[in-house]
Amino acid sequence: MNLSRVDLNLFIVFEAIFALGSITAAGRKLNITQSAVSHALSRLRTLFEDPLFERSSRGMTPTPLARMLIVDVRNALQSMECTLQKTVHFDLSTTQRRFTIAMGDPFDAVLLPKLMERIGPVAPGIEIESIYSDRRRVEAALLEGSLDMAIDVLIPTSPEIGHAAVLSEPLVILACKDHPDIRGSVDLDTYLGQKHIQVSSRRRGLSIEDISLRRAGLTRQVRLRCQHYSAAAHIVSRTHMLMTMPRCFAELTNDALGNQMLAAPFPSLRLELFLYWHARSDKDAAARWLRDQILAVISTSVSGLPSSSKEAGIPQVALSAKLPLGVASKTL
CATH class of the missing domain: 3.40.190.10 (Periplasmic binding protein-like II)
Structure with missing residues (x-):
C-alpha cells in the first residue's frame, strides 16, 4: 500500500467513529455531513477489506481489526498534533x-x-x-x-x-447529629461496635479502612454498600450507621445535612490520589x-486537615508511596 495514495483525513474520521460510536456524532464533531462520514467509512472499508464497524443496539461497534488499528491511529494522530504544537504558537484564546x-x-x-x-x-x-x-x-x-x-x-x-500526587486526605467519620453512642468524638471500640456504610463503585472488595483493620485482626460490620458518597451522607442523617470517608469529600457531601464530622480513630490512614x-x-x-x-x-x-485524634492502636498500612502534594512521582 502506497501511503501517498491514502487520504490521511480518513483516519481522523475513523478515530471519531471509534470514540463516539456513531456516524452522526462523528460528523457533528468534525463539522462534516453524515453522508461525508459514511463515504469516508466506505473508503476505509475498501482500504482494509474489513467492515471496521458494525451496527448494534449500542451504536457502531468496532470489529477486532478496528480495535487493533485504533492504538496506532491514535498514537499517529497525537504525534502529528504534538509536532504542530511545536511549530505553531499555543494560543489559549483560540485553541480548540x-x-x-x-x-x-x-x-x-x-x-x-x-x-x-x-x-x-x-x-x-x-x-x-x-x-x-x-x-x-x-x-x-x-x-x-x-x-x-x-x-x-x-x-x-x-x-x-x-x-x-494530587491529593492526600485524612479519613473522617460521619454520624447523625443525635447518635445515641457518639457525642463529638469516636474511639476505636465505639467505631467497631457500630454498623457501617461502605461506598464503592465496585461490586466487591475492601476499602482502605477495612484493609487496615483486617491487618490488625479487626473487622467492622458493613450493613450497606452503595455507590455514591452523597447518598450515603443522607442515609447517615436518617440512621445510626456510620460512614468513613476523606475529609474533603465529607465537607462537600455533608453540606446542610447536619451530621457530626469526627476525627477517625486511625488518624494516620489517608486517601491518596494521583x-x-x-x-x-x-x-x-x-x-x-x-x-x-x-x-x-x-x-x-482542599482545606486544612482536621486535628488528629489520639492514636487508636491500629497498625497503619503503607497503602501508597508517600509523595509531596503536587510533585511528579515520574518525570517522563
Missing part, C-alpha cells in the same frame, strides 16, 4: 481541544467547578469530558488514547505512564497546560 479525564465520584464535584471557573475565561475552546473508567483499564486507555488523563489511587503502571497521563503528552503544550491547571486547582481547593 477536548480532553477526556477519568475520575470517580465525588472527586469530579471537588475538581470540575473550580477547574472550569479557572480555565473558562482564558481558554474558551478547551472542553472537558469527565468519565468513569475501570481502574484495571486506565493504563490501556491512556496508551490507546481514549483517555487523556485519569485521577485514581496509586496503581502499577509502565514507564510510558507518568503520574503526580493524576495519570501518557508520556507522549509531555510534548503537547495544551495537555501540559491543563495538567498544571488541575494541579493548581487541587492544591488550593
